[in-house]
Amino acid sequence: MTAELVSYAAYLPTYRLAPEDIGGRVGGADRVVASFDEDSTTIAVEAASAASAEQYVPATVYFASSSHAYADKTNAVAVHAALGLPSDVFCADFGGTGKSSMAAIRCAAESGGMAVMSDVRTGRPGSSDERSGGDGGAAFVFAETTEQGTGIAALLSTASSTLEFLDRWRDPASIGGSQWEERYGQEEYTPLIAEVQRRALAAAGVDAPDHVVLTSPNSGIRKRLTALASGTVSTVTSTLGFSGAADVGIALAEVLDSAAPGETVLVLSAVDGCDALVLRVLPGIVNHRARRPVAEQRSGGHRISYLTYLSWRGLLDREPPRRPEPDRPAxxxxxxxxxxxxxxVGSGCDRCGFVHLPPARVCRGCGSVDSMHPESRRxxxxxxxxxxxxxxxxxxxxxxxxxxxxxxxxxxxxxxxxxxxxxxxxxxxxxxxxxxxxxxxxxxxxxxxxxxxxxxxxxxxxxxx
Missing domain, CATH: 2.40.50 (OB fold (Dihydrolipoamide Acetyltransferase, E2P))
Structure with missing residues (x-):
């Protein structure tokens, strides 16, 4: 049985690049930039923490990203540890492209789990990836609800069409991706989008969706957004530009920030084919929207200089601190x-209640030994x-x-x-x-x-x- 969506959240980093610094028009939208101490894992933890609901412990955690911090190590395990989840919660990474986030959502819906997606998009200086990219993440928690009115949205149907063609690619050792001329990809994607949305809506019994989310790495598809799919209330793509695996999640979160109960949402992700989800918004959305809407996060931030950005991404060597570099964590x-x-997680004394950060065996308040219980301040x-x-x-x-x-x-x-x-x-x-x-x-x-x-x-x- 497919679970209902019970919680969601998006996270946009604080820092911004002025559009004129990266070849954009003056007065255009700032580029959202992850800080020097953020990566896909830390962004995923931020989104997952905001989406966590105490009454629902996810059975699984699926983490999708095209910029995982580690290879040969499961990055979802760090998200699991940061959330303090039980050890029997299954975790796995989904990697590569935006298609991986749709896979994570579908698997989480089937298992009553959490789908987390995040990316830090780095492009060559002056490239379209640099101009039209953005860093961020989103998380969605699914569960089988027993209490009336707690669900946010129900998954009505899915549809997919997979096609092998060369539109966008990246060598694993490269800092930025490459893309064929956009018109070629646009011509390949257009009939797929039409076919998949028709099948998804028919399976859901929906004639015309109220909201449409359409994301794609192909800029030609994003430019023709309303011509390819149109909702009666809204038709959107990611507010960040192309944000990799996080693209579809951030766009869906923004729609859920304003969608009303009873409305339908068609989600289309055109990446190496086209995948679709159809959701119906439930009454629980009224009391369980994300605490920080995407629009609010998008409108704020601190601007940084272009040189600072290049330094943070390792594209510019600045004079290092004249101090020994730290040792590798053991x-x-x-x-x-x-x-x-x-x-x-620290420790609290069972006798006097003193809270120790980090945890301690001997209480600094009353001196008792090994009389502690875990105290999380996360x-x-x-x-x-x-x-x-x-x-x-x-x-x-x-x-x-x-x-x-x-x-x-x-x-x-x-x-x-x-x-x-x-x-x-x-x-x-x-x-x-x-x-x-x-x-x-x-x-x-x-x-x-x-x-x-x-x-x-x-x-x-x-x-x-």
């Missing part, structure tokens, strides 16, 4: 501290007790801003600050946790949590270095 200590490192916010700027510590983007944070519910810890200039954090500032990559050494990514300033309602684009 497997045994990392394995022993998985709950702390990935899910930010979703907690906190208040900055004090902060400092470290201009000597190693960082790919110095200086390092450190803050001592007092967490709501107990616990104090010193964390690096993400997504903010030094002036954005002062004593009393409110912060939340964000999963980031501290550094990479010896091919090993050292993931941990940083403090991110809480910016309620900010929509203006702010300049930062």
């Amino acid at each position: 497997a045994p200590p990392s394995g022993r501290a998985t709950a702390w490192k990935f899910a930010f 979703g907690a916010r906190g208040t900055v007790a004090t902060s400092t700027i470290d201009r000597l510590a190693f960082s790919p983007s110095p200086p390092v801003v450190e803050a001592v944070v007092d967490f709501d519910g107990g616990g104090r810890y010193s964390l690096e600050v993400a997504d903010g200039a030094a002036s954005s954090v002062t004593v009393g500032s409110r912060v939340e946790l964000s999963f980031r990559r501290l550094f990479t050494a010896g091919g090993v990514h050292n993931y941990f949590w940083k403090a991110r300033p809480v910016s309620e309602g900010r929509s203006a684009v702010e300049e930062s270095v």
